[in-house]
Amino acid sequence: MAGRPPGTNNTKRFAVELRRSKLAEGHNDKRSIPDQTVQLRLRRADSSRITRHEQLDKLVLLSFDDFRLRQDEPSGNGHVLFATARDSAEYIAKILKTGITLNNITYHFCGHSNSQQKSRSCFMYAASKAEIAAKIEGLRDFSKLKSGGKKVKRIGLLFSTADIAIELSPDRCEDIADIVYHDYTFTDGCGLISKQLAREVARKKHIVHRNMRYLPSVFQIRYRGYKGVLTLHPALLGKVQVQFRDSMKKFGDVKDHSFAVAEYSKPYNFGYLNDEIILLLHALGISSDTLLRKQTGYLNFLKNVSLCEPRTSFMFLCYQGEMELAERLLLEGPDSVRSTCGRLVRAEYTKMLNKREEQRCRIMIPKSRLLFGICDPFGKLKAGTCFVRITDDCDGVAKTIIGTEVLCTRHPTLQFKVVDCPELTHLVDFFVTWDPDIIPRRLAPAAEYPGVKEKAHFGMIAGDDQAEFFAKSNNTSLGRVKNLYLKWARIKGPLSEECQQLNRLFSQCVDGNRIRVPQALEDPSEASTETHPFILDILHASARAIIDIALEKDFDYEEDTYGVVDLLAHRNELAMSESELIQLVLRACSRLPVAKGTLSLIMNGLLRSELLTPGEVHKFRLHGANLHWKPVFQSSSDRMGRFLSSAARALQSFHKKLIILQPDERLILMIYIPQKIENASEVDVGEEVRVFALPRSSGTDSVNYRVTPTKKHYRLYCDDSTFQLYESKGSNTFVFLNRGQLDPSAFLNTKNESERRAKKQETFDTGVNAECRASVALNKISAPIQKHEIYVISNRDVESMRVLDAWLHFVDTEEVLPLFDREPSEYTVVTAADLDRSTLAPLVATVVIDRDTVAVRGAGGIDDVRQSLELLNEVGQKTQLLDACTEVLAMSMDGTCQIPGKEILLLLLDFLPIAPFLIETVLDSDLWKRDTAVVMDAAAEIFPVL
Template identity: 35%
Template sequence: MYVLLENPPQDQESWNFTVPANHLALPRRRRNDGSIYGKFIKFTAQAITLEVLKFPSNRVLHSDDPEKFILVSFESLRFPESGLRATTDYINRMMKTGVFLNGTQYRFYHHSNSQLRSRTCFMREANNDQELDDRIYQMGDFGRIMNVAKRAKRIGLLFSAAELDVQLDPKRTTDIDDIENADTNFSDGCGLMAKRLAIQVSKAKCIIFRNRRYTPAVFQIRYLGYKGVLMMHPEMDKEGRYLAKFRKSMKKFTTVQDHSFSVVGYSKPYAFGRLNNDVIVLLSSLGVTDEKLVAKQKEYLDWIEEASRDWKKAVDLASCLDNYDLAERVLLHGLDDPHVSRDIRKVQMAEVSQFLKNDKPRARMIIHKSRLLYGVCDPFKILKEGQVHIRITARDGPTTPINGDVLVVRNPCLHPGDCLKLRAVHHPRLSHLVDCIVFASVAKPKHQSAPAMSSGGDLDGDKFFVCWDSDIVPPLVHQSYDYPPNKERPGGNVTRADLANHFASYNNVGLAKVVKLHQQWVRCSPKGAMSGECQELNALHSQAVDGARVRIPERLLTPPVPEGKYILETLAEAAEEYRIRFTQRGAIELDPRTISAEDLEDILVPIFRSKPNAISEYELFNMALALARQLSVNLYELKPYLAHLDLSALASHEKHAISTTLSLTPQEHRRLWNSLMTSDILTSRDLMQRQLDRPLSMQRLYSSKANSPATFFQYLRIASEQFTRKLLVLKTDDRFAVGIFIKGNIPWDEEPEVDDNVVVCSFMPQASDSMSVYRPCTVGYRLHCDDGNLQLYNKNRADTFVFISRPPRESGQEVVTSIALQKISGRVQKQLGRLNRAPVVAMEIHVISNRDRVAHELFDLYFEHVQTEQYISRFSRDLTSYTLKSVEKADWATNPQWLKDIFVPRHSEDVFKQLLSDLTIEQLEIVMTFALQHHADNELYWTFSTVVGLLPLPLDGIRSWIERHPPLVYVLLQAYPPTESASLPEPLVTLSASVLRAILRSANSLGMATLVALEKIAESISNLGTDQYIELLNLAALSIRPKTLVQEALILLHESRSATNAIDPASPYLHKHALAVAFDCAEEAADTCPCDDNGRPRKSKLCFPVQRLLSAEDDGHVKVYLRVDLNVSIRLHSHVRFQCVSNAENAFIDRAVLDGVVTKATRGELVVELFHPLPPEFAEMQWNIYDAGSLATARAMVDSLTKLWEERDSCCSIYETIVLPPPTDEQPDAAQVHDAEDEDLPGTEDMNASQIAAIKSCMAQLSLIWGPPGPSSCISLFSQ
């Protein structure tokens, strides 16, 4: 993409650009590839850009040189602080002046009708308008049309996207009359074609269905001046004279140029229909109950879910999304094929992603007993009024299963009469018309044709939703609207300037406003869409949809507030809940081999923005971290996603782990607690006065100090659409700043009522006392946000409270604001005077994650948690709760007064650290012990941070504390980050083993941060002694419970020792087998005591209730008392896991899980060495103990390895043969080895291949024979 001009001025008069030649070069056209590429210019208020894109195929481009064209788009052009008129004038000036690229002039040529709606048009090389008029009017007799809109529409047919498929000689075509009566045209836009022409076109387009050629019954076409559909008519093949017959209604203009027969679309099998918002609203108004609609949605969602398991549903899903190739592969290879399964998953994700449109949930469902079909007329007049003929493709071929009432409706539809209830019948003469709907060609006088009754449709390419599901066909029928055509205003001579102005002035603002009001009225009226207001708005909509300007009556502009939840909200909420659940599960099941780093944002954004019930914030971060590591993405790129996390739900050690993992700066680290604490605008006094200095879990999304002020409104849009809680802070000078607190979803470029969901607060740091009042808005307040404005006003814009805008470039300012200060308070206004279009010198946007959990959600989650964590055993017991210790409930009578002064009242970090500054190291130990015992996590980390900042560094104390509370190691690593050579800094070298133990012991709670930490100190791992390294391997295997995490940790430890292997040739043997033993231990633990992905033990038969748990005399050991009548499998050297089964009365916390190994075992009593620290309340908790396998064999193997390594030749005479690789000069020749293997052994004639292989193995220099006893013949040969 090449930027032609940044920030184009609104009054621009010249569009003359110089572009490097490489940005204008078009790809070469391939012989068999019909793709056309050309220059594309996009206009926005921020920039005019140029790039080369694929052009839509049309007849004009195929008959001309594409290099002479540019495609221009104004869809995103809207100047700030300006109305639509300013954009129209800008486009008109550009059309009049032209665009110059390297001296070549391009002028307005034309556009298709769809391009008109998307504000896109073609420009062509020309020096004046006459050149272009000459070219256009050679293609058709458009000059006879004196209405600007109609002429533009007719010329637009030449630019309609269509593939040029065959050349059709006009001599093989003819015109025929329409089927009509005095009141209606039954064949409007519908002609006939011979079967052989249909076959010829199908071959040209290579239409294949299920590996066979497929000939559609209906083609939507463009040919000469004709527009509409042609339906297959075998009678013409019998006549043998014409290939196509065009109705009078199909002829839009006359031309003799270009005989290409272009296909826009054609009928397809399995084109399932969908219920959208419009149809659901009408069905609800016509008596279809909410229960039936909800049931249909559930059936649809289940169908999507089962498509990954049921091949029939997979074929249907792929077919209805036009992915016929995938449907074929499902039939050929089945769902067991990994590529097919992956593609089905993509199709499912594509369908589910459509539940969200413009960041808003919507109701949308496929109905299986339905189709979206082209409409055609009955050429034989054999159908009666109110009848239709429908024959669809089924698995066993074309069938007519539909005989009865059917619902027929065309989109868009706002009137209840648009839903037609017709009678489907079968007639043999129409049996060749498959996958389309045939309407009757007769009607009583003054009756309209059926297509015209549904949203004013016709048969020139309209598709109709046809449904024969009895739950969806409505019981009520409403009289249809007559849909009168808009009046054409005849004019004089139509010039190219008139056509350009028609394009420039087109807008659909009126249409969008009508639709929005209809949505509001339908919700608040008991009659729904049948209310008078809705029917009036439908009439206005029918005018606006054709581009006519409409005036909405004042009485329709203020619909009342709806009461209760409407069916659309019910369906949309269910769809959104399903989308979130499906997206999260899809992320967990992602195969990294099928995705790339570029997909990371598309995968992570929906996951972070969702609100899962069964996954914690830190687990979500771990998912993102694991995915980034799999894709080899720099972890720095995860920082922007932190704003989506509910930081209040993170424990202190988790925040420190995140900070260390992502290498956050000190300021970023502080923002984990509250981004306002590091605000560039608000002072600590401001925060304290407004009580904003507490943990609010806010994240700074935007700062004008770090980001360009020009991007403020872009970030505002992100905050409005992606976050439901945000704070805008704007500073006008050193005396005044304002904060705007906004709650809820704020649609972009709309004017929703916000009522009391917006609060405005002033900040005046130089005032002698607090002059701030929180000024909440009241009922009737509205908030409008767009690309250049934010306006908060009361009912009408004349009563504006806050106005923020982007001023004209000439002002030299990026953003200005006007605020009605009297609405905040009279004192504020008196101090500052008037604030009108004042420059904003600094801006910030802070947001809160949408995943912030509320009390009732936690309560529900707790009950779900109990259900999944409760294990049934033979020995019942009454579960009791315990009280979590806290600072508030501390017994201060047993503690010194200075300690109470530090903790009561609770202080901010800065104040707390100031209080610690005068304490001795012994007193700091007391503070940390108290904080640990009373769950004062923040104070514990602040104190430890103070300790690690002391000089000289108290190594013994630090070693002791990271043993007592392992997550503290991340504070230590933050204070003393690893060097570039991946080793600990010099002050921590003696703590290497302790640091690594702490990292591994905290792995279960901190997840992927463990792997990052190990990678950062890989060199320190390499420098460890052999005994320390093996101890770490065993610790990782026995203490890390998540299966994937323990595997990656073991591999990281092993790979970090590569340098050691190079020093000693025997080292690879030791490391290889030590790793194998560790993996065996981890796998046995996973098999004996399986855990979920979060390391919590699953239901197991080897789970036993603990009677009491007490501290043992040895540090880190506990005594475990079991019932003596309990038959347990736990023995000496057993690996065990403890899990707490009681709940805290005063908090919601995860149940503790601890690992250990049994060092003493008697009946009813065990002594266990723990790998994890005990909670302070462990004696009051109730516990279960799990058998996780025996370590006796593993310990014997490790002892053998260690002894072999230490004593070497002295303990084993064949040490070198076992450990060291054979010398290169003693390697046997490959040919000799091969000959030896092929040599026949005497006495083995009656033996099988396995027995012979065993004999040959015995003849090797060193053999290990392992297995059941062999036959006597084998044993006798072994003895020889």
């Protein structure tokens, strides 16, 4: 259906044939007014707490995306002119207030979610305005809200698209206080959820990852009047399954108990550099060459995928989560997925260059993730540190990043030092990057983003008020502010004062708030041709050239085979877990006969040890498939400095542990410990511990291969720096491990942290220092430990022990920039004597410089009064300011004033926040008592601030 929207105030009427079957299948009507025609179509209804219980034929989703009202040109030559944005908004408001009639059923404005407000769409409901208001208020009493914008946002929570997971009784929930310090709420919007309830939600929502059940660590939820995120908290074991923070409660008394999930954390969610992040990184010192190299590398990767090069195509499909296609590529060859790979790559190109010729940077960073940012609910982290735990794309194992600094960005760009916090290891997935190439050495403080004051509304906020708020809110401010930001960034850089002001305005209008751009920021001059090339111009031009070549030319690619051996050889480049890799390889090898010992090779990690030979494992019958040995530390991949701390955590967490040491090329030692050892505690182990000696100078049949059990009075002590196995007292020690004494002369005088770490590691590699030393009373052998492994047997998850140690890739912060550039100057107090009389209006000069406050009565306009008051306050003449205010209030009542009383009161109300000592004078004046009603809205905004 199409037609020109009539320009009258009457209800808009349309007739069209609808099939009831479609409505019964979960579709509702959608009317779209994109330009001047009206389109009607059926679309599947999104689930929300408002719409899920309604008959769908009572709902119409009305969209005004890209709508601009047209007006015929008065000359009558057939040309059509677009109306102003204000006229278009007023037209939309008329439609929403009067309603639309479809097949003789009238629909009135009902509401919209916050995201629908940005996309310019809203729901109309087949009922009268009074019935709709009663339905909305029946869900919760919104009458106490005195701001139209706030009421719209609160009602918008009920319209938010979110799948209803479960019905959650309020008895299973409780409110807990926020953590607040110096008026800053650290726990804003961050609650807690038990593992039991999280599993129930994941099961009801059918949350799976690559056909396997997946338990997210963070849920973005909507429940009754609560909004925010919930993070896993294993300690919630009783009746209370959810703890909501006070800051999450937007309103109360909601009868609907449906627990809805809007979003949840996902693994392998790689981060991308966009225009805004690139501008900030470049301003903080990341070179154009580095950013260009990152972009070229990613675009070349996509080009190889579009050519269906097997290895890169397999990696890309794994990154995209297309595991069935990746398996088809492996089993059937590149031709089986060529068209799909081409389509996926073209979709990536479209995100960089769309049909409107709008270009933006999009560079995938493998060493990054898009994560949920939540507070530390346990107070374990120190200031300036963060806990980052990701699913590693190399082996699919959850790992904690440690030993370096990471870059976090949303609005501000922040750097944090990452630390390991065992209390947070249940949080598997939280733009964060640890790529040392793009972590800047310069640092600027985070910008401040002030909140927006909501305008108070006295009286009932009706549906028509909400409809008008929707009609007059638009996204043009976002684009306008962004364009101004890019212009100023091109001239002065993104750290300039102008760009930071525009950043604050952008953060305010992103939620639909109305803003006013200062005149000084409106019309920046063109950038000089003598300045350095703009970084975005460089990247955009390079990307366009590479994409154009990739789309226009048809490359000939020599067929390459990609088999199981290649898959295993490049497993560190694949975003899949070890389990997924093994399943894929097993299916690929299903036509081959099963070799003896295959199950043991899969289930028993000792058979893949880098220190033990298969014969040595068989010698002590440690090779069985029923022995599920799992590695938690291997010196080939883990830094030796973490050996003792990893040993202490493994001894405390698991019952059966096996520590494998190689003190010398001729000897292997294994220590078997079959009980838990509390950290930093002396524990009786009696006759339970076994020490295996495996001399490499003899064969596995040699009698020198022996097992030595401990005796009755043996004890064991272990912490982050010491491991000691001894009999009765410490002087009778069997095995002693501790951190080696360091000779710091080689790295003591280095100028920064990254160089110091590199020099320190060099002393370990050359043998000058040792990160761990050992003394072993076994045939009088005593030597520095060279290699170590720790294995455990456990049915529980050992992956919480794994870390991604970036200790050697630390990036120093070499310079801290001020928030704004300031030129140093001597501080002086401005007085009236410093003012230039020639630059002031005569009346203002008389009032301020000559201190004749009575002269203010001769003001011909409000500007003279305003300038007089501002200058009196600026030069510190508080007494004269009070006298001038008294004169202004008096002249407005005695008939000698040419300025309306309302204008005077509005001026004084605006002035009160910076001169609060005038409050009593203003409120006791006759002018205030006479004209209070006409300035009440402005007063309501001012007085809460005071």
